Amino acid sequence: MVEVEDDSGRSGFADAHISPGSSAETREGGWAFLLRHAKAAIGRDVSDVMADLLLDFEESKVATTSFVTALEVLRKHPMLVLSHDSAHPLLAPVNSLEAREIEEELDIAIATGFQTFKVKVGKDVDADLARVAVIQRATAGKATLRLDANRAYSRAQALEFVQGLNPDGIELFEQPCEADEWEANGAVATASPVPLMLDEPICTLQDIARAGEMPGVGYCKLKLKRFGGLDRLRDGMDAVRAHGMHPVLGDGLGSETHAWLEACVARQTLDNAGEFNGFLKPQSRLFENPLPFDQGTITLPAGYWPKLDLPTVERLTVDTVTFR
The missing domain is CATH 3.30.390.10 (Enolase-like, N-terminal domain)
Known part of the structure; x- marks a missing residue:
């Protein structure tokens, strides 16, 4: 901070x-x-x-x-000054592993307003495909899925996964192979029945342009923390569309502060579920006036400006250096 x-x-x-x-x-x-x-x-x-x-x-x-x-x-910054109310839906992770627990978890999440879910894969191809199939059945006609391998597959594993994948209800498949393995990710994108999304390699406008030249890459995931500021992030979101792809935005490990910043950018640049849901995971929130969230949606009222909860920040701080 x-x-x-x-x-x-x-x-x-x-x-x-x-x-x-x-x-x-x-x-x-x-x-x-x-x-x-x-x-x-x-x-x-x-x-x-x-x-x-x-x-x-x-x-x-x-x-x-x-x-x-x-x-x-x-x-x-003008993107942070809210002249009118705005709302943006978030996705939710699917954490359960067993079929009955998956169904129960999704029923509750859908009832509380979530309509997009992230499913982590990348450990075992057969087990991943079986779990995805259970989740597809539980969400059929109710919600959309995003699959995320988080760089965990080899090229061969990722190709095996997409060749066995039923595309029903799946919006995208995120980052199957390591960030610097552009050729491997490109091969998977070409073979995949759903659009591929690149995540970790996307840090500059040049990265976006490179992704835009890869057949089968339909999405780029941008995170504020990789782009150097609000203006540069907005430029990146615009560039993704200019190269014929769709932007996805958000850091699932970001704090309440980061979620506020990304949500303010999202209201002008994003038309799908945000991934800036990291603030929902810790027990402690950082604002005296918490980021408004209900029914799976961040709702920013006109004039909203957060104020740090200083006692909480101090309690969570492990080191401080001040320059005057």
């Missing part, structure tokens, strides 16, 4: 989550990056600080995003 204040008393905050293993970034590296740039920012113009951060974007994308976005919050 980064908090900033300028010489007129305006303040802003943002955060982002470095997920070990999903990229070359480390939490230690991100922390060191922020300390270096925070110290260098003192007494300088906001625009110059943002420019310097983005010059080092490749060093630590997530850390850069947390700092740049905190400055965009300080400036009250």
